[in-house]
Amino acid sequence: MKNSLFITAAVMALGFATPVWSQAEGPAAFTSENAILDTGIPFAIGAREAQQNLRGSFGWSTFQEGLVEGVYFRFDPDGYARFSPSPRLDTDVFEVICRPRTYSCMARKDNLSVIPLNNGKIQLKLEDVRPGDSLFLADASSELQLPERILQPLEFQFETLLSAGGNLIVRRGDKEIVKTSLSGFGAVVPYLRWITARQDYTVLPRNWPVPNAQGSADGAITNATGWASPMPQPQAIQQVGPGAQYAAATPNNGLDQVKDDLQELKSLLAERSNNNDTAVAAVAAAPSPQDRTAQLETAISQLMAEVKMLRQGSVTPENAPTTAAAAPATRLWSDPVQIVPAVNKPADQAQAAAAAPPDLTLSEPMAAQALPSEVDHLNYLINEMGLAPKTAMILMQIVGNDASDTAKIDPIERSYHDSLAMTILNELERDLAASPAAEVSVDNQPLMHEKKMAASSDGQASSAEQGQLVQQLSSENIMIDAPPNMDAPIQDTTMVNVKPESTGPAVSDAKVDLSRDEYQPLTAYFKSVIEGDN
């Protein structure tokens, strides 16, 4: 994520260094397309729109002027603005210019440039500053050294610090290279965000003097539910700093940025879960039916040999292969020899699995290779839940891995994974809710789940994340599909593992109330299914 921000900042810096920032020269700058602001919308309480006495044939006929955060300001419809502690706007001036016909603006004062980034943060650029120079924030009585990273995308804490005013000083050795007043910084930054957010008040700081309901001449005491308050609205995910509101107020750029960040997070998670690489590779490279048949024959022969050994008493429980849960689930396919000797499974179940109904989505060799209980669950996932075979298999694998992986994760790391996963999932949910896909019919839900699952597996999410995803998918499917009269195999499974004394509606209740904290019991449920506790 940081890398992406650095890249963004670098691109922006390059962009600002190019001459495109010079405004359209001459009267063409006053074409109506260049108007990006409505000067009738006050930037702060007390600001007013004024008309200009134009002697010439072109220009902006209106502007807005006011006083906020201790500085006077005026801005034109093209975004050009000046902020100054002097009412003449003549000294200590922050000047804002915008790229013609865009919302890309920057502020500058002396050697200091303030550039807004897409994620709501800002970046400072100081001319004549070299690596090794020292940065200080000074007021009348004291001086505070600043880290060099204030020249990177500015963190919220530094932004607040700089907004307090004073002078930004750059020293090279004992020599003072740059000294720039920060007066007006606290007003210019919100102004830049306000422009980018199309004059949306929600991007302004919480203590900003926003005009409230100005212009609503209907005199209504209460407002309809559709009324858009000019005050900042609570966000679904509260981030720290003004950039949080910015993300919500800039639908296009913000969503893109969130998606980019999510992608970045996923790649980071992928690096952390190298163990799953082989599993995914195995799933992706599923063997052909002929190979499966050969493997099955081999497995049967080995199973027969094992049965023979057991009958001969040569195999002790200690010598027996570990449980299926302990073994990587993917080996069900890649190394059937190790899977098939699931000693706890009766041979008749294996035969029943071999006699699975022909309408199974799974190919018969695959079904025959799976243990009978697994086949049942696969049937359930595929036929009742509507998952694709591949997805169902991945789900089975995840459940198989869950217990061991969860146990291996350090508690702190697990918490980190959980929070990341929750963030990702919430973002995905929000994206889906905001997208037209959220309105798809119930019949389409499995497809959406497949996509989520595929996204998760592509990104090599952690087992915790996968478990959560399982939880979510299961609960959603049950809520959607829960049939009033479940057929026998499913009913048996459900009754045994969730609420043995309940029937269908009880299952539904249990799933509806699932929360994040209940994810472990659900994982245990799947684990028990795999292990064939029933």
Add this chain to the structure above:
Amino acid sequence: MTKNRGTSKKSWRFGALVFLTVGTVLAGSAWSVSTTARDVFLFREAEEIPIIAGGNMDRIPALMRGNRPAATTSLIDKTPARKKPPRMCEMPEDYFETLDLEPQRNPGYDKRNAYVRKFRDRRGFLTEREMTAARVAWKYFELFTQEDTGMANAVGNFPSTTLWDTASYIAGLVAAYELCIIEKPEFDKRIMKLLTTVKGLSLFRKEMPNKVYHTKTGSKVDYTNKPGEIGFSALDIGRYLVWMRILKNRYPYLGNTIDSTLLKWDYSNIMDSEGVMFGAFVDKETGETVYAQEGRLGYEEYAAKGFALWGFQPRLAHRAEPFLTASIFGVQVPYDGRDPRVFHSQNYVVTESYLQDGLELGWNMPHDDSSPEWLHTDGWRAEFADRIYQVQENRWRQTGFMTARSEHNVKGPPYFTYDTIFSDGYPWNTVTPRGDYVPDHAAVSAKAAIGLWALWDTDYTDTLYDAIIELYDPERGMFEGLYERGQGRVEIFTANNNGIILTSLLHKVQGTILTSFAGETEVWFTAFRDQDIRVKRNMPDPPTKTDWLPALRHSVQTEAEF
């Protein structure tokens, strides 16, 4: 001895009686003699002055009032009217030797409040350098005049203009013709095309010309050059009226075309009964027309004279009041007294309006068509103009900054500045229309420099001349100016700048641009007499002597005040 006890002549009663008798007799005699003497000495026959039809004493009805000639000084005082000078190429070599250019009086006001300046105009033939500058300035109009409409762009190749800038184009056209840069066929072709376009312009709400027009289509546009309407500007229209009068007086064959254009307009809201000028704009919220007083000291009086030249009576707009003065480098600089914080209109003091009054109208009253060039009958205007010049020369002498300040365009933000001598409480204030202080855009304005050079023949204006006269692009015209802080030329080309420079050069050759009207009646005054249109549109009658604006004077500064 017998005592006479009869009436004694020494008694007090007798004395009183004699005194009263004698007094009465004497008073009666005196009254009788005086009455008789008055009857004798003051006797004359009762005089009946015949009222001549159409004469001053003929209170003729409105239907016939238009036939009356407008009262001017040449008509009333029977003094010779100013004649249109010949074109430069038609002037005899000794032309300037025959002119009466030397003042016959000492500087200052005369009893009629006319003013004699202590400075002289520059007069004479143009030198080669000046002719080159004139030709280059005309290049602007050759390059940026739209063939379809005959209108010239106000700024470079941006196709929009105002009536102010159109007047500047007409100024350039007249100068080009009079300086023999173009000939009459070219002049007639251009002016006819332009006048017919102006006549066909769609007006702002069927009232007056819109503030801005698209020069390619002649359609109403807003400040972003998109179709729409803004309102109208009394100042722009006033300047346009000045040049319509100059055109009509110089070239009477254009009279009908000019009159028919002006007769289309509705003057009912642009000036009230007190003579205050009003501009109009559209209320953003309601969309209704809003009329607001327009004009500040300098521009207001110049535009007012434009209206007065067509018979209007801008009595209040022509007055300097309310004005105040600010002492800058020892000069009491007059500025408009209306507080910008209250009226939201800047009270900028620049050179341009005083220059235009001097170059085009000779700082004369609108009814004056006969005074000598050295006498300025609108005295306070000439005296104020001298202050405007003097303070700029003083700044140069005391700070080294070459100064010729005016409003001008700049390249890039903020695109337009009022580069003022004084405004909003500050001397040498360079401000944008919205009031930002932008000292980096301070410049020696080319039009101001050449205008000062033409009207003030001094060493200082020689310096200005050297700085500006070659400040041009030979293919596009004269540059707008020269940045005061050393950033080089103001690389933008405008109709106003090139038009005023051409006017200044023409003034050197011909003197005051406005000449007298050679005809008697005008369609402007006679049209619609049989209808109520003139009343509805507030069209004036030909002015009589009683309608003349008053010539005023203000206190004169005799010595420097620091």
